[in-house]
Amino acid sequence: MKRVTLFCGHYGSGKTNVAVNMAAELKRQGKTVALADIDIVNPYFRSADSRQELEGQGIEVIALPFAGSNVDLPALPQEVYGLVQRRDVYAVLDVGGDDRGAYALGRYVPYIREENNYEMLFVVNFCRPLTRDVQSAVEVLREIEAASQLPFTGIVNNTNLGDATTAETVESSLPLAQTLSEQVKLPICFTAVKRDLAERVRAENVFPLKLQPKLF
Amino acid sequence: MGNKVLMKGNEAIAEAAIRAGCRHYFGYPITPQTEVAAYMAKRMPKIGGVFLQAESEIAAINMVYGVAGTGRRVMTSSSSPGVSLKQEGISYIAGSDLPCLIVDVQRGGPGLGGIQPSQSDYFQATKGGGHGDYHLIVLAPSSVQEMADLTALAFELAEKYRMPAMLLADGTIGQMMEPVELAEPQEPKFEEKPWAVTGTKCKREHHIVNSLYLAPDELEKKNFERYERYHTIEQTEARYESFMMDDAEYCVVAFGIAARVSKNAVVAARKKGIKVGLIRPITLWPFPKAALEKAAAQVKGFLSVELSMGQMIEDVRLATHDARKVELCCRTGGMIMSPDEVLAAIEKLTGGEK
Numbered sequence: 001m002k003r004v005t006l007f008c009g010h011y012g013s014g015k016t017n018v019a020v021n022m023a024a025e026l027k028r029q030g031k032t033v034a035l036a037d038i039d040i041v042n043p044y045f046r047s048a049d050s051r052q053e054l055e056g057q058g059i060e061v062i063a064l065p066f067a068g069s070n071v072d073l074p075a076l077p078q079e080v081y082g083l084v085q086r087r088d089v090y091a092v093l094d095v096g097g098d099d100r101g102a103y104a105l106g107r108y109v110p111y112i113r114e115e116n117n118y119e120m121l122f123v124v125n126f127c128r129p130l131t132r133d134v135q136s137a138v139e140v141l142r143e144i145e146a147a148s149q150l151p152f153t154g155i156v157n158n159t160n161l162g163d164a165t166t167a168e169t170v171e172s173s174l175p176l177a178q179t180l181s182e183q184v185k186l187p188i189c190f191t192a193v194k195r196d197l198a199e200r201v202r203a204e205n206v207f208p209l210k211l212q213p214k215l216f
Numbered sequence: 217m218g219n220k221v222l223m224k225g226n227e228a229i230a231e232a233a234i235r236a237g238c239r240h241y242f243g244y245p246i247t248p249q250t251e252v253a254a255y256m257a258k259r260m261p262k263i264g265g266v267f268l269q270a271e272s273e274i275a276a277i278n279m280v281y282g283v284a285g286t287g288r289r290v291m292t293s294s295s296s297p298g299v300s301l302k303q304e305g306i307s308y309i310a311g312s313d314l315p316c317l318i319v320d321v322q323r324g325g326p327g328l329g330g331i332q333p334s335q336s337d338y339f340q341a342t343k344g345g346g347h348g349d350y351h352l353i354v355l356a357p358s359s360v361q362e363m364a365d366l367t368a369l370a371f372e373l374a375e376k377y378r379m380p381a382m383l384l385a386d387g388t389i390g391q392m393m394e395p396v397e398l399a400e401p402q403e404p405k406f407e408e409k410p411w412a413v414t415g416t417k418c419k420r421e422h423h424i425v426n427s428l429y430l431a432p433d434e435l436e437k438k439n440f441e442r443y444e445r446y447h448t449i450e451q452t453e454a455r456y457e458s459f460m461m462d463d464a465e466y467c468v469v470a471f472g473i474a475a476r477v478s479k480n481a482v483v484a485a486r487k488k489g490i491k492v493g494l495i496r497p498i499t500l501w502p503f504p505k506a507a508l509e510k511a512a513a514q515v516k517g518f519l520s521v522e523l524s525m526g527q528m529i530e531d532v533r534l535a536t537h538d539a540r541k542v543e544l545c546c547r548t549g550g551m552i553m554s555p556d557e558v559l560a561a562i563e564k565l566t567g568g569e570k
Contacts, residue, residue: 011251011254012222012224012227042391125222127220127221127395128221128223129223129227129398130258161220161221162222162395163394163395164395215477215552215554215555216473216476216477216480216552
């Protein structure tokens, strides 16, 4: 397990849910974990929403100082520097969507490269309208790499249709993920599946996701 | 991979508009609707359409006015403060009898307010936010699927009645992700319209797009004509969803995101033996008056559930002629009521009656 795990991907690919669950999983394995939400794109749904639950599990949460406040400012907290420099914690970084979100990563890249103990994961959902096929997924992946200046090291297949997800939804995405993996020469690290479906999906390395409860 | 895709409400608006043949989008970014513009910026250049980020909301709505005059499908989108800025242009478009789509993904107000969801632009949308005698057709989606479906419907109705239509959504539905089944893409239709300004080529009389009538009798005649059309729309185009109303003794009225919360509360109340149902207006103008009037003959009271200090409640009272008590359950400023809060309001309305 690498010390720093970064989740990037197309806008709305499910990075936040995957990042929150990854932080919880690392904690369950007995590691010291910190999750940084550096999504400067979306002020509505963010990993900091799970703050209470994560902190309850003993996970340190680093969030944008002004998110959800009266200041609409995409400033990044200085603690994120600490996270990429401190080598005693397992760091999970939830990065904003698309190339625009990935620009925020640029300033940390020199430290991440120097330590060279990271996974940069491309989260993809083939049910999203602008990444319905391998070719468009490759385009998004390349755009993000160009913006972040950090090459990807792996793929997370997070194909889902929200509430309407079935085992078949996920299974029918497996060949696409495989083709993507071959084209960009990156391994599929895991397939993320919501918890109640995880056992029914026939795929290698299924990572069960606990999702936030719906109110409406 | 099937036909369904997972979309944000804002993306669904943009994709549905493209599929409805809209090739002209003019806008200016504002949370929580920026994804509409971002999606258009990505897609329009690839399909020969126009995406233009204007220098302001006022410029954007006047660009919409221009394209609308040519008979092409055209739209703009914004959120509450931005929609306030567009009001002058909207009044001009209504006064020139032109079709277009205006999307308002509402956030809390007044003033700059906040960026969280709200329904407090109800008055502005349904009572004519700009000056003069006019209405907009106002559609209120309550799911991502409806964001897509009502966008297409808005274009159709706007063209049918030659007037602007508004999609009145809110930040929650704009931002939430749900599976959507999209309509088959429709190529833009460039058929000649009897009023569109497309160049006479010296073969026909000029068509004139104008909202200036200095002679008062002419202006009055225009307004009378327009209101005849409005009357037809009120008679024929009101849409609503009725939920558990068959044997209901009380009726919750709510639209958009508030209707989703309310539905859960109605189900919970039914489990407690309270006979309550829900009427969800899908068109806010025309307001489904007949449905409310009919309900008033059946139920003992109404509960208007809104993300505002109580705006739609006035239409509920008008539609029911105050024949029954009408209570309000509301949150504002970007806060959303929980199903439990609505349930408590239902219990208060019914006085514990089963």
